[in-house]
Amino acid sequence: MNNKLMTTLSIAGTDPTGGAGVSVDMKVFQSRGVYGMGVTTSVIAQNTLGVQQIHHLPLDIIEAQLNSVFDDITPDAIKTGMIATKDMMEVVLPYIQNGDIPYVSDPVMIAKSGDALIEEETVNILVNQLLPNATVVTPNIPEAERITNMKIETLDDIKLCGKRFIEEIGCESVVVKGGHLQGDATDYLFIKGQEMIVLNGERFDTEHTHGTGCTFSSVITSELAKGHNIEDAVRIAKAYIEAAIKHTPELGHGRGPVNHFAYSSNDE
Numbered sequence: 001m002n003n004k005l006m007t008t009l010s011i012a013g014t015d016p017t018g019g020a021g022v023s024v025d026m027k028v029f030q031s032r033g034v035y036g037m038g039v040t041t042s043v044i045a046q047n048t049l050g051v052q053q054i055h056h057l058p059l060d061i062i063e064a065q066l067n068s069v070f071d072d073i074t075p076d077a078i079k080t081g082m083i084a085t086k087d088m089m090e091v092v093l094p095y096i097q098n099g100d101i102p103y104v105s106d107p108v109m110i111a112k113s114g115d116a117l118i119e120e121e122t123v124n125i126l127v128n129q130l131l132p133n134a135t136v137v138t139p140n141i142p143e144a145e146r147i148t149n150m151k152i153e154t155l156d157d158i159k160l161c162g163k164r165f166i167e168e169i170g171c172e173s174v175v176v177k178g179g180h181l182q183g184d185a186t187d188y189l190f191i192k193g194q195e196m197i198v199l200n201g202e203r204f205d206t207e208h209t210h211g212t213g214c215t216f217s218s219v220i221t222s223e224l225a226k227g228h229n230i231e232d233a234v235r236i237a238k239a240y241i242e243a244a245i246k247h248t249p250e251l252g253h254g255r256g257p258v259n260h261f262a263y264s265s266n267d268e
């Protein structure tokens with residue numbers, strides 16, 4: 001690894017309580033020692049109790065922010081989170097189509113509170129346009145089911161789902177996250193041309209998992225920016241999220257955020 005300060009960009013919605021979206025991604029980038037940048041797609045009034053209100057920014061403002069970044073500081077890795085509408089996805093698309101910059105897609109659809117964060121009609125453009133550019137895509141089980149149009153209950157289902165992401169959609173890799181399954185918090189990593197990699201994880205008995213997916217994908221983005229390969233980046237993210245969930249700060253009156261101080265940067 002070199003000593004140059006690497007840069008990352010998150011394109012996502014906000015959370016004024018700092019638990020999810022671009023608001024948490026900045027903290028994760030900082031904790032992983034990269035210079036974080038953020039383009040906001042939607043401003044969300046949300047907290048640990050749920051989503052109170054959503055305001056989508058005008059398309060020209062989203063594009064202007066993207067230009068502000070790309071005209072000045074080219075990111076070393078990009079992630080997208082909540083992109084709520086088809087039109088927004090079309091605005092973002094050209095910026096993630098640069099094959100040289102690793103692109104992590106966290107296909108955010110529904111918040112843990114149950115609130116829908118994207119419009120139904122975005123799924124086609126997500127699958128056909130954005131995901132084929134992804135270096136890593138990080139669906140949870142409901143997102144993986146929606147994207148691959150199948151029910152996921154068994155290990156064979158997970159393997160078929162991974163195959164669909166790589167061979168049919170065209171992603172370079174996919175981590176099917178097991179947070180929503182029963183038993184251990186095991187994730188499944190599929191990299192093009194390789195055997196499935198099982199990432200075992202202890203499940204902690206806590207409801208404080210607001211923003212776990214955002215945190216996980218931001219760590220992967222940071223590590224790719226630093227030059228780690230996909231497998232190492234995902235393994236570091238798994239260790240980070242495990243520590244972050246184990247030591248939740250118990251904030252808020254609902255489903256609280258995780259702890260972004262818990263994983264030591266000397267741990268890898």
Ligand SMILES: Nc1ncnc2c1ncn2[C@@H]1O[C@H](COP(=O)(O)OP(=O)(O)O)[C@@H](O)[C@H]1O
Pocket residue numbers: 139140141177178179180185186187201202203204205206209211212213214216238241242245
């Ligand atoms: N209760 C838990 N204990 C330990 N790890 C968890 C727990 N819940 C989720 N994880 C892990 O957190 C990461 C995010 O997973 P998940 O919660 O499924 O994503 P999302 O936030 O997109 O719904 C995954 O690595 C998953 O295994």
Ligand SMILES: Cc1ncc(COP(=O)(O)O)c(N)n1
Pocket residue numbers: 012013014015020021022044046081082108110111112113209210211212213214
């Ligand atoms: C802006 C934004 N992006 C993503 C999530 C999903 O996070 P979670 O499912 O952990 O609530 C969220 N609540 N808000």
